[in-house]
Amino acid sequence: EVQLLESGGDSVQPGGSLRLSCTASGFIFNAYAMSWVRQAPGKGLEWVSVISGSGGSTKYAASVKGRFTISRDNSKNILNLQMNSLRAEDTAVYYCAKAEYGFGPFDYWGQGTLVTVYS
Amino acid sequence: QSVLTQSPSASETPGQRVTISCSGSTSNIGSNFVYWYQQLPGTAPKLLIYRNNQRPSGVPDRFSGSKSGTSASLAISGLRPEDEADYYCAAWDDSLSGVVFGGGTILTVL
Numbered sequence: 287e288v289q290l291l292e293s294g295g296d297s298v299q300p301g302g303s304l305r306l307s308c309t310a311s312g313f314i315f316n317a318y319a320m321s322w323v324r325q326a327p328g329k330g331l332e333w334v335s336v337i338s339g340s341g342g343s344t345k346y347a348a349s350v351k352g353r354f355t356i357s358r359d360n361s362k363n364i365l366n367l368q369m370n371s372l373r374a375e376d377t378a379v380y381y382c383a384k385a386e387y388g389f390g391p392f393d394y395w396g397q398g399t400l401v402t403v404y405s
Numbered sequence: 406q407s408v409l410t411q412s413p414s415a416s417e418t419p420g421q422r423v424t425i426s427c428s429g430s431t432s433n434i435g436s437n438f439v440y441w442y443q444q445l446p447g448t449a450p451k452l453l454i455y456r457n458n459q460r461p462s463g464v465p466d467r468f469s470g471s472k473s474g475t476s477a478s479l480a481i482s483g484l485r486p487e488d489e490a491d492y493y494c495a496a497w498d499d500s501l502s503g504v505v506f507g508g509g510t511i512l513t514v515l
Contacts (some may be wrong), residue, residue, distance in 0.1 A: 321504065330407060331442075331450065331493055333504040345502050386455050390504045391440040391495040393461065395449040 288312040288394045290382050295399030302372050302403070308365040308382030308396055314361040316340065319385035321392065322367045324378035324401075334380070335387045345389070350376075367394065372403045408433065409494050411507035414479050418515045422482040425510045427494030433505050436495040439477040441470055444491045444509075453492075454479060483511075489514045 294306040306322070322334040326374040335346045335356040344356050365382050379398040388392035410428040417423040427439065434448065439457050442450035452461050454470035469480045477496075481488055494507040 323504075331495075331506045333506065336503070347503055381449055386440070386452070387438065389473045390497060391438075391455075392504075393452050393455060395451070397449050397467065 289386065290384065290394060290396035292380065292382050292396045292399040295380065297402040297404060298372055300373055300403055300405050303368070304372065304401060306367040306380055306401070307397060308384075310363045310365065310382075310384070311367070312377065313384065315358075315363040320358060320365045321367075321383045321385065321390055322354075322356065322394075323381045323383050323395075324376075325381070325398075326375075326378040328329045329378075332378075333390075336385070338389070364376045369401070372401075373391050374403050374405065377401060378404045407508040408498060408501070408505035409496065409507035411492075411494060413508065414511045414513065416513040416515055417484050418485060419484050421484050423478060423484060423512065425479045425492050425494075425512070426479045427479070427480075427507045429477075429496060429505070431475060432500040433475075433496040433498040434472065434477055435475040435487045439470065439472050440495045441468075441477075441479045442493045442495065444493065446490075450493065482500060484514050486514050488512060 289311045292308045321336040337356045353371045357366045381398045382396045383392035384394040441454035444450045457472040458470045491509045498505045
């Protein structure tokens with residue numbers, strides 16, 4: 287059974303940093319691209335970033351490029367998202383998601399972790 | 406403003422059939438697979454349809470997907486109260502090099 291478990295969500299002030307993690311199990315982790323997708327309160331889904339199975343290729347949404355860094359540790363089946371220079375508009379539930387094919391979209395999602403950026 | 410366009414809401418009575426549409430462009434729906442997700446309140450999205458019209462195991466055959474050109478649709482037949490949820494379409498976008506979503510459709514089962 288595929289399981290994705292996010293952690294690291296917290297409340298932080300604007301300009302601050304936060305690191306999210308997602309621990310995966312139930313599939314061959316390094317064989318699949320993984321993404322972060324966020325959902326602001328009461329809003330729709332927004333793709334944030336993707337990393338290839340090997341970790342050698344990454345892509346970012348324009349809204350986070352230069353501020354967020356996606357990475358993965360295939361020896362530990364962990365996906366990370368380092369978030370710097372956080373803004374109020376980054377407030378959202380952040381989901382990790384496994385690509386069904388290529389870089390996505392996705393067949394499995396985690397339960398999400400809440401990031402709140404407040405002043 | 407979402408890259409893929411969905412109607413904000415839809416409603417129908419139990420037992421009936423409803424169709425949710427998703428409109429895109431040649432860089433996303435026109436050249437890549439479409440996926441559909443169901444999101445119940447307070448929960449993570451769940452995959453309903455992948456690769457335009459494929460159902461994961463465990464998804465009832467009341468749910469079906471189709472694609473034509475730069476548009477796609479999700480049909481739900483034999484509506485049940487538990488189908489009340491938000492529904493999102495998604496696809497890879499070659500121009501943006503990322504996954505794009507529709508804005509979501511809130512389905513009400515009257």
